[in-house]
Amino acid sequence: MSNRRDSAVLVLEDGRVFTGAAFGARGATFGEAVFSTGMTGYQETLTDPSYRRQIVVQTAPQIGNTGWNSEDNESARIWVAGYAVREPARTPSNWRSEGSLEGQLETQGVVGIAGIDTRAAVRHLRERGAMRAGVFSGDALAGTEELLAKVRQSPSMEGADLTGEVSTDTRYVVPAVGGKRLTVAAPDLGIKSNTPRMMAARGIETHVLPSTATLDEILEIGADGVFLSNGPGDPATADTAVALAREVLDRKLPLFGICFGNQILGRALGLGTYKMRYGHRGINIPVIDHATGRVAITAQNHGFALEGEPGAEFDSPFGRAVVSHSCPNDDTVEGVRALEVPAFSVQYHPEAAAGPHDAAPLFDQFVDLMTGAR
Numbered sequence: 001m002s003n004r005r006d007s008a009v010l011v012l013e014d015g016r017v018f019t020g021a022a023f024g025a026r027g028a029t030f031g032e033a034v035f036s037t038g039m040t041g042y043q044e045t046l047t048d049p050s051y052r053r054q055i056v057v058q059t060a061p062q063i064g065n066t067g068w069n070s071e072d073n074e075s076a077r078i079w080v081a082g083y084a085v086r087e088p089a090r091t092p093s094n095w096r097s098e099g100s101l102e103g104q105l106e107t108q109g110v111v112g113i114a115g116i117d118t119r120a121a122v123r124h125l126r127e128r129g130a131m132r133a134g135v136f137s138g139d140a141l142a143g144t145e146e147l148l149a150k151v152r153q154s155p156s157m158e159g160a161d162l163t164g165e166v167s168t169d170t171r172y173v174v175p176a177v178g179g180k181r182l183t184v185a186a187p188d189l190g191i192k193s194n195t196p197r198m199m200a201a202r203g204i205e206t207h208v209l210p211s212t213a214t215l216d217e218i219l220e221i222g223a224d225g226v227f228l229s230n231g232p233g234d235p236a237t238a239d240t241a242v243a244l245a246r247e248v249l250d251r252k253l254p255l256f257g258i259c260f261g262n263q264i265l266g267r268a269l270g271l272g273t274y275k276m277r278y279g280h281r282g283i284n285i286p287v288i289d290h291a292t293g294r295v296a297i298t299a300q301n302h303g304f305a306l307e308g309e310p311g312a313e314f315d316s317p318f319g320r321a322v323v324s325h326s327c328p329n330d331d332t333v334e335g336v337r338a339l340e341v342p343a344f345s346v347q348y349h350p351e352a353a354a355g356p357h358d359a360a361p362l363f364d365q366f367v368d369l370m371t372g373a374r
Contacts, residue, residue, distance in 0.1 A: 008113040008137035010055070010084055010121070011147045014128060018121055023088055023114035024105025026138030030154035031055040031081030033133035034303065035122045037282030041354020042101070046083070046110075047074040049166035049190035050259065050301045052232035053157065055082035055133050057121050059282075064101035067092025074192040074353055078104070079166065079232075082135040083112035084121065111135050129277040130303055132156060157303065158275050162233030163241070163260075166190040167211035174199075174206040182370050185223035187213045189241060189260050190231025194353035198363050199227070212240065215247040225254035225370040228261025230349065235263035235273045235304050242267045249318045249341050254373045256366040257345030259302055265345040266306040266336050269316035279303035280327065280347075283355035287325050287334045287348055295328070298348035299355025305347065306333040313339075342369050 008022040012033055035057040036045055042063050045056060063085040083105065092100050105112055113135050125131070134151040136142070167188040174196035176182075181203030186196070188208050196206040207221050211231075218226060226248050228241065238260070245268035248255050257265045263273055280300040287298050290311040308314070310326035310333070319340025325347070327334050335346040350359035 006137060007141070008135060009141065009147065010113050010116060011134050011136065011144070011151050012124070013132040013148070013151050015148060016124055017144055018113070018116040020113045020115035022137035023085065023112035024083060024102055025109045025111050026140070027111050028134060028136045028140035028150070029055070029082040029111040030132070030134045030151065032130050032157040032303070033057060033125060034130045034279060034281055035059055035125055036301075037284060038354060039283070041283060043068060043072045044074050044354045046078045046080050048192055048230075048301060049075050049079050050230045050232050051080045052162050052166050052190070053081050053160065055084060055135060056080050057084040057118055057125065058086075059118060059122055061118070062087045062089055064089040064092060066094035067097030068099045068101055068104045069096045070098060071096065074194060078108045078110050080110065083110060084116060084118065084135065085112070085114050086116065086118040088114045111137060113137070125278055130157070130279060158234055159237060160233045161237035163189045163211045163231050163238060166232060168208055169210060171207060171209050174208065176200050176203045176205045179203055180205045182224045182367065183207065183222055184225050184227050185209060185213070185218040185221050186227040186229060187211050187241065187244065189229045191229035192349070192351055192353060194351040195227075195229060198351050198360065202363055202367050204367070213244070215244060215251070218248070223253070224374065225256065225366065227366075228255065228257035228264050228345070230259035230261065230301070232260075234275070235260060235267060238264055238267070246317070249338065249343055252341050252373070254366070254369040255343040256362070256369070258349060259347060262335065262345035262347045263304060263306055265343060266333070269318065269321050269336060269338060270314070271336070272307040273304050274307060276303055276305050276332070280332065285348070286328055288328055289325055291324060296358035297356045298359055299352055300348045302347060306336065308333045308336070342373050344369070
């Protein structure tokens with residue numbers, strides 16, 4: 001942390017205020033206050049487009065100890081709206097480090113706060129739910145009532161359509177490694193860099209398309225399958241992506257979705273969505289696969305979920321489908337699978353950046369689905 005110990009405040013929309021020190025850029029920022037339970041992977045968290053317009057509170061007590069490097073970014077920039085930590089590392093210590101976390105926050109204009117009681121903040125968000133918040137420092141500091149009024153005027157995450165803000169503007173291709181076996185079209189809803197890498201390692205050439213991609217564009221590529229990525233915002237606003245998913249299902253083109261993509265497939269199959277109280281964010285969240293009974297420890301980042309009961313079969317416009325996965329902590333739907341068309345999805349992040357690798361075989365299942373369809 002720098003020597004400039006000027007103060008900062010985190011103001012929650014219910015009036016709770018946490019006072020600490022400025023960390024990163026100075027100024028004001030607004031977003032939904034959420035917490036992440038990951039003990040590692042702060043760089044991947046910060047650069048995950050799914051965190052667009054969110055102020056992330058880290059539960060791990062010390063952040064920044066491994067610095068910042070050019071290899072672990074999950075996109076081209078930091079996407080979080082703000083960052084709250086307890087104890088920032090004074091000096092990064094890692095052989096891969098190319099600079100400090102605070103230096104990167106300053107460079108990219110991300111307003112943060114350090115030195116707050118993050119345990120108290122997390123307990124508050126867990127009991128009261130994720131809510132609008134603001135971080136203020138430097139010239140943006142003012143009286144509590146004035147800052148609270150600004151927070152309450154900021155937009156809510158419910159009803160937020162953010163995919164267009166994080167999607168690529170132009171198509172790009174991530175080539176297969178060791179010879180091309182399959183071609184996948186991936187509309188970019190907020191895709192993380194490691195996902196095409198995981199597919200490339202399996203001989204998949206991935207065409208990442210703008211979120212507005214049409215079925216005709218996908219067919220022009222000669223895609224063997226369609227991948228629906230993670231992404232930010234309220235899935236109830238993603239009508240364009242849902243319509244595309246339905247067209248893909250109509251053609252029986254293999255489809256695999258993760259996180260936001262799980263909610264898109266679920267909606268295409270007729271399920272509703274809802275905003276969770278405080279969501280699932282971290283790299284230590286258990287999920288039950290109801291087909292096998294196995295439990296995987298997973299990486300997750302979502303504040304919305306699909307409606308449904310663990311293991312339940314249901315009728316969809318495309319035949320029978322099933323809630324294939326759920327979280328034993330709270331019975332949240334963690335995956336769906338169509339039984340009469342080649343489509344499945346999970347709510348968690350099998351690309352594991354950062355996170356455990358328990359779910360990596362899902363990419364192999366996608367390969368099997370595409371080769372079987374051929």
